[in-house]
Amino acid sequence: MKTNQSDSRKTSRAPSLLRAHSSIVLDGLQRAPSRAMLYPVGFKPADFSKPVIGIASSWSMVTPCNMHLDQLARIAEAGANEAGGKAIIFDTITVSDGISMGTEGMKYSLVSREVIADSIETVVGCMGMDGFVAVGGCDKNMPGALMAIARLNRPAVFVYGGTILPGCITGDGRNLDIVSVFEAIPAHANHKISDQ
Secondary structure, three states: OOOOHHHHHHOOOOOHHOOHHHHHHOOOOHHHHHHHHHHHHHOOOHHHOOEEEEEEEOOOOOOOOOOOHHHHHHHHHHHHHOOOOOOEEEEOOOOOOOHHHHOOHHHHHHHHHHHHHHHHHHHHHHHOOOOOEEEEEEOOHHHHHHHHHHHHHHOOOEEEOOOOOOOOOOOOOOOOOOHHHHHHHHHHHHHOOOOO
């Protein structure tokens, strides 16, 4: 039986709604170079029929808020893969108000939220990701990630890395955090504590 073009269009399957974006980037003969670029980063042939899920991590050693986020990103990657997607981890930047407070560095603080949102939006949009998980842990990468989620309007989840645990001075039972250090500066100025 002979089929004409209109018959073959009826029988060909449309891309899955779960792959609304990745199918444009990865499917078909003309997209073979795109697929070829993904084999070296761990894709297998079966992965090209799965939704591509980005894992946007703000891991860095810039602050204690973010130094563990790579571990959460790996857990999110495993979860996305187990749920039937194919995850790709990528990073964005972060800065610290707590470190740059009172210096010229503060002029980068609010701007960093836009850079974070832009970078997540850029990777997710460019790579045709069908959804993404954003992992953050400080007061700039959290709103930056949520801005990207709102702009992209794709299925997304935000994972909060949690608060920084307090520390202590050896031999002192008090829990101390960054606020304790900020409070110590005026206490020192008023001769209530020593340099030591």
